[in-house]
Amino acid sequence: MRKLPIAVRDFAFALLALVFMLPIIWALVGSFKPARELRIHPWALPQKLEFANYLAAWKGSIGLYLLNSTVVTIVSVLAMIILSAPAAYAFARLRFRGSVVILGFILTGLLIPAHAVLIPLYQINAALGVGDYLAIIGPYVAFGLPLTVLLLRAYFVSIPEELMEAAVIDGAGHLRILWSVFMPLARPAVATVAIFQAAWVWNELPFALVFIKQQVHQTLPVGLLSFQGEYIAQWGTILAGVCVAVVPLMALYLLFQRHIVRGLTAGAVK
């Protein structure tokens, strides 16, 4: 490998990256093309920028799905962090009987398929008569706990002991120490975990498909799925819906990507 000049190697990787981006670029360009043009010349650039597809997607209530997904994602991720942070703190810094067993118990969740709990949760939701939002947010939070606890714990372990001792001497309680010492220091880990979980909740399909009863409560994945049937010949409208679904997450990712590897590496080394 050393023989190959670096520039040639990087060029090959850049070429591969371009091939990787092709479907995304194609979808973006296609969302501005009329359906007929898209079918006859799938690769041509649009003759003029048309926003008709976005207008049609808007009429197909893409805005509503976007709003539902935003609410569900924000509430779920906040709840995950609020529940996980105290647990991660206890696992990282306090010695207590059963800590290894309880941590192991929560971490099993990393491996469990959603389908393995789908039917009982369907029954529980029906029996409790919970609303559509709560019916999906509950399982989202529960499935988000293992990774959140794991990454936050790994980061908390790496925070110097002295900082905690100083706070204890000042008479601060655990929640106080967690909130004003650990959480601010763990910002890269919190950002990493928040973005991973937001992406997961934003994309989740099986729970949303089964648990959401009313169309007005549907999240983006389920809404987009219904686009497939409604706009069967209107490819441009489908692609416009796809682009609307991608933009918020893409923005979030680009905003926080500096933190992502840092937050992950701290977790991996410890």
Next chain:
Amino acid sequence: MRRATLAAYCLVLPAALVFAFYITYPLVHTCVLSTYSWTPLDPVKRFIGLGNYQELLTDRHFFTGLKNNGWWIVLSLVTQLPLALLLAVGIGSALRRHRLLRTLFFSPLIVPAVAVGLIWTLFYDPNFGALNELLESLGLGSLTRGWLGDPGLATFAIIAVSGWRYTGFHMMILLAGLQAIPDDLYEAAHIDGATGWQSFWRITLPLMRRIILVDALLITVGSVKIFDLIWVMTQGGPNHASEVLATYMYYSAFIADRMGYAAAIATVMLVLTLIATVIYLRLTRQEEAMA
């Protein structure tokens, strides 16, 4: 109980309870439900013992699903892992252009699975699809196919999409392992006259074995529970040809209205996940014994 211990339990308890309520209890309940027969229309449950499992053994679609899950595991491992490793080693540096390339390779993961499925369904379209059009314009017209409509091809066409979506993610995981290797090891090897290849085989690979194993487990478990892409692109069709356990479970529960039978399929998925995890734990233990 000591006050400190009590405080620790109070911090851990909320998370543990939510987890137990939404995951552990339903998990056990699924196994119990798999011994009953009932439909949502007639909610009276009839206990039939292992009847659902006996029926699975004679169910053609169940075995198609099992076989396809096998393809998903094997093909995802042999394509995504090496490619992700190549990317992590090749563009893992802090150079600005490498960071940009990494962002590009990671970006398909940001696109929701449903959106990915929709894009590729249009891309694969037999009549107007961009892929066939591209092949024709490259003079490869003989390679054009019905892709998702072809029972022998549909599964593999979707596995390819999954590779496109997840390779960048695995690159990031492996990169975390790569960055944990101290630079002086490479410098020492370089001074001793080692070539790039030798450093890769003798330093990089051995020191990354653990994280590669973790990543292999993630790929395997992910392949056992794969659902979204298939549900969007073929719904398990044509004629159940691209079915996997998760899609067949969904079909059995919510389209064929056979809840107990679906619970049995879900239990099989759970057992497969368990087997994969045990194998992985064995391998890591061997690893530690060798070190």
